[in-house]
Amino acid sequence: MADSVLVSVSRTTGSVPREVGAWMAVTADGFTGTVGGGHLEFDAIARARRALEGDALEAEVRYPLGPSLGQCCGGVVWLAFERISADEDLATRLPRPPQRPVALFGAGHVGDAIAHIARDLPLDLHWIDSREGQFPDEPPAYGWRQEVSNPAADAVDDLAPGSAVLIMSHNHAEDFDIVAACLRRQRERGDLAFIGMIGSRTKWASFRQRLEARGFHQDDLARVVCPIGVPGVAGKQPAVIAVAVLAQILSLVPTPASA
Structure with a gap:
């Protein structure tokens, strides 16, 4: 050098x-x-x-x-x-601009695309999956954390305050448990900046009914965004979804470190 x-x-x-x-x-x-x-x-x-x-x-x-x-x-x-x-x-x-903590549940195709694009963004990523061997081999970016948590929902309690949570695990049952854990944390602490889940409106309608049966109210459920991503971005390729989702996260204001 x-x-x-x-x-x-x-x-x-x-x-x-x-x-x-x-x-x-x-x-x-x-x-x-x-x-x-x-x-x-x-x-x-x-x-x-x-x-x-x-x-x-x-x-x-x-x-x-x-x-x-x-x-x-x-x-x-x-x-x-x-x-x-x-x-x-x-x-x-190197000086660091304010970083927003993001908790990404799921290391599938879309999760991997989000993680790769997020390397160049002012985000501190906490990337969680319930399966061993799912994360890429290359070292994580500065400030990142990768965690295997089985069940994945157990990681919710330890997320950084102000986290934007993105839920896209490998199965719907796991997604449901993570959403429920996030809503319980919001009731107790109210410190998550965003709760978003990948999926269709049909998936969310089914989840809503089950969450209501568990005692969550409309005010609780209104905190969940599903589908995620800025409106108007067409395409289902992982990279397209990743861009739409990260644009939505970057639009959240203010960032915790600069509030």
Whole structure:
């Protein structure tokens, strides 16, 4: 590994292209990440590379996004610059934007698609399945947790407060038990941000009757979203469903860490 300069958005005012915590790592011949593109990023890369060649490095630089930079956002961005030596672990130095906890029950085709797309999103994933050997072989993303829980519903009590729960296990009986456990937790703590289940309206109608028979009321059942996914997205391919579901999760406001 070569020396690099870590560039991150430290402060903002007004309309800006990226949020506080966005970052890029610049080396002498490349870079990864982005702080917003355009002339802002061009200047940041040039400044970082001059520092790698021996120039002094300012800790923070103010960038008004107006005519002088040729960007029409109109706000102001402060970029922080930090030199990282080749023997340091860059991953431990990266700033992190607010992360929403997501509990994903099920490591089938759709669950796997959600997990792969979620790697690039501001989400902390707690991925649960009742079966051994269902998770992919590659290491989980930073901050992720993978858990085998049999029965899966037993994991509900330990979910992070503010979690958005996605239920898509390998059978309907398990889905039902997870939904019931989530509703019991909502009665006791009221701290789950979202409870969504994959399936048809017919599946949910059947579940509603059974949940009512177990003593859950209309106010309880109104907390469950089924089918999940933003409306209007057609297609049943796992990746299509995953995009629709994650868009729905990202639309939840505010995120717990920024509330």
